[in-house]
Amino acid sequence: MRDVARLAGVSVATVSFVVNDSKPVSPATRLRVESAMVELDFRRNAVARALASRRTRIIALLFPVLQHRLSDTAARFFTGAAEAASELGYTVVLWPEPSDPGALRELTSGGLVDGVILMEVRLDDRRVDQLLEAHTPLTLIGRTRDPSGLDYVDVDFEGMVEQAIDRLHGLGHRDLVLLEELEREDLDGYGPVVRVGETFRAVCAERGLTGRTLRCDANPAGGRAVASTLLEEMPEATAMLVLNDRAATGLVSELGHRGISVPRDLSVVLIGSTIEVAETADPELAVLVSPAAQLGRMGVETLVGRLDGTLGELRQELVMGAFLEGASLAPPPG
Amino acid sequence: MRDVARLAGVSVATVSFVVNDSKPVSPATRLRVESAMVELDFRRNAVARALASRRTRIIALLFPVLQHRLSDTAARFFTGAAEAASELGYTVVLWPEPSDPGALRELTSGGLVDGVILMEVRLDDRRVDQLLEAHTPLTLIGRTRDPSGLDYVDVDFEGMVEQAIDRLHGLGHRDLVLLEELEREDLDGYGPVVRVGETFRAVCAERGLTGRTLRCDANPAGGRAVASTLLEEMPEATAMLVLNDRAATGLVSELGHRGISVPRDLSVVLIGSTIEVAETADPELAVLVSPAAQLGRMGVETLVGRLDGTLGELRQELVMGAFLEGASLAPPPG
Numbered sequence: 001m002r003d004v005a006r007l008a009g010v011s012v013a014t015v016s017f018v019v020n021d022s023k024p025v026s027p028a029t030r031l032r033v034e035s036a037m038v039e040l041d042f043r044r045n046a047v048a049r050a051l052a053s054r055r056t057r058i059i060a061l062l063f064p065v066l067q068h069r070l071s072d073t074a075a076r077f078f079t080g081a082a083e084a085a086s087e088l089g090y091t092v093v094l095w096p097e098p099s100d101p102g103a104l105r106e107l108t109s110g111g112l113v114d115g116v117i118l119m120e121v122r123l124d125d126r127r128v129d130q131l132l133e134a135h136t137p138l139t140l141i142g143r144t145r146d147p148s149g150l151d152y153v154d155v156d157f158e159g160m161v162e163q164a165i166d167r168l169h170g171l172g173h174r175d176l177v178l179l180e181e182l183e184r185e186d187l188d189g190y191g192p193v194v195r196v197g198e199t200f201r202a203v204c205a206e207r208g209l210t211g212r213t214l215r216c217d218a219n220p221a222g223g224r225a226v227a228s229t230l231l232e233e234m235p236e237a238t239a240m241l242v243l244n245d246r247a248a249t250g251l252v253s254e255l256g257h258r259g260i261s262v263p264r265d266l267s268v269v270l271i272g273s274t275i276e277v278a279e280t281a282d283p284e285l286a287v288l289v290s291p292a293a294q295l296g297r298m299g300v301e302t303l304v305g306r307l308d309g310t311l312g313e314l315r316q317e318l319v320m321g322a323f324l325e326g327a328s329l330a331p332p333p334g
Numbered sequence: 335m336r337d338v339a340r341l342a343g344v345s346v347a348t349v350s351f352v353v354n355d356s357k358p359v360s361p362a363t364r365l366r367v368e369s370a371m372v373e374l375d376f377r378r379n380a381v382a383r384a385l386a387s388r389r390t391r392i393i394a395l396l397f398p399v400l401q402h403r404l405s406d407t408a409a410r411f412f413t414g415a416a417e418a419a420s421e422l423g424y425t426v427v428l429w430p431e432p433s434d435p436g437a438l439r440e441l442t443s444g445g446l447v448d449g450v451i452l453m454e455v456r457l458d459d460r461r462v463d464q465l466l467e468a469h470t471p472l473t474l475i476g477r478t479r480d481p482s483g484l485d486y487v488d489v490d491f492e493g494m495v496e497q498a499i500d501r502l503h504g505l506g507h508r509d510l511v512l513l514e515e516l517e518r519e520d521l522d523g524y525g526p527v528v529r530v531g532e533t534f535r536a537v538c539a540e541r542g543l544t545g546r547t548l549r550c551d552a553n554p555a556g557g558r559a560v561a562s563t564l565l566e567e568m569p570e571a572t573a574m575l576v577l578n579d580r581a582a583t584g585l586v587s588e589l590g591h592r593g594i595s596v597p598r599d600l601s602v603v604l605i606g607s608t609i610e611v612a613e614t615a616d617p618e619l620a621v622l623v624s625p626a627a628q629l630g631r632m633g634v635e636t637l638v639g640r641l642d643g644t645l646g647e648l649r650q651e652l653v654m655g656a657f658l659e660g661a662s663l664a665p666p667p668g
Contacts, residue, residue, distance in 0.1 A: 056446065065416045075404040081397045082430040093394070094428035096416040112390065112446060196499070197516040220613040246610070250581065276580070280614060282587040329349040 008036035080296030156318035223250030238332035245273035263330035342370035414630030459509035490652035557584030579607035597664035623655035
């Protein structure tokens, strides 16, 4: 208002009278005030226009915070992504997935973010279609059932399961158990769970091994509870792959209380977990580490390459994690 | 371009000739096209202006992702914040703190977010000054040395430490140890670390108890390593408060290997940790739970109240966490 007064050569009070129509003002003065407002509007609009066309250099890492727990591993994806973005002059923000699917479209149409990285991808994922329809630049960490035409980077769960089985088989194990989480609606059709289960059964069948599945709550109490199920229902099992890593420490300590020693009586390997979880158990567990930070980084590099036009071909890449031997692998007893 | 052509009463091709200066056009036609462009610019600008003044209803939860690890507890603050925001019609995004402090000011001046919630607050925190200077609506989770005039919600670490000491003292313990993380530059002046240490020493002195401090790496290996330090340097200690919760499980299992049983020989209580960490140890540890999700929620409610003008007075609130007894507390041996 002060700018308008200055440009029109009138007092601030006069501008206020015109704007609010609160006191009579001569037509000539009114015209001067209004002209000044139009003039200033012009200048402001030039700025607004520049802002509107500007890219924000902000990327949303979309994560269903309200539905899936933001685990330690998920946090590592974000850290890797944040590091890569910072190096590339972008900011990646962790964006809780809106409960209203329509709100997904506003993410980029509102001009707030330049593109989206999608996590926790399901085999049939409506979010992918919605974002593609909105012409949102998009990279997946994970992949749908048919990811043709989509940029994605994903954990090579199939490769990791096969490697773990082969290592156990090489030690002489022939009776394996896969420990998963209890079935939950929010995990239904979730890529890693489906792929690990299918691969476990397929590879065990191929190698002529017995491969059964146990499920328990994703916490230490779940692990303690499933220890007795294991001993009662599958006493002949000598090795276990653990996808449900939150239950691992409880399982191992409860087995210890029951006189079952890892690895003397049971070999254990974590699939897609962290070094910290592996080290928390006693003894330290073998682990195929989730390449979380690396995938976060690759996701950002892929999307930024797409945004900047420097990425030519489609990027579709699977990444294995490191295999750390820990102290939980041994030949079967007897 | 089609709109301009329609308004000017010329063909799209003619508009293109004018815009690109690619073919000669009569001065009168050029004027008509240019007038139409100005006219349309006016209308577009009205939209741009509306957009620019529009609040985004996005809140940034600022977290130094590249400096501090995004722990399980930190993730819970975010989850609580995301839930509250969703209920209030806002979106809260986890925003990695820019390494360039100047970039902080752009956060709100760019109109991308309506306000900021600051986490991992130091006693002397330059970010607070920068955000205040930029007139950024601001709420702290945590608090500075002098938080007068600032909205904040914080963990009542002082109250929790006092409660833990009194519980142990009540059991008969007189020789206490506080387990902290190794000193790290990024923890220097970090509120909770300073306040817990000061409160521990002050309350022990007040009650006439021995209160010493041990430090180790914030991981299971650090906990295993510090077990021997404890036994060698402070064999008379009978109770421990653990602020460094990542080391807790390693410490307890290593003590077990050395014949020291929790709680028979040593009582242990976690300060500001999670139920899951407490349950992971064997035996389950006593814990003063970090009220993380609750504080995330309160942070959002406070900031939104400020943004919407519904919060009258300054909000400054300390919150205790629940005390879960676990199985790690007993009278001292002998």
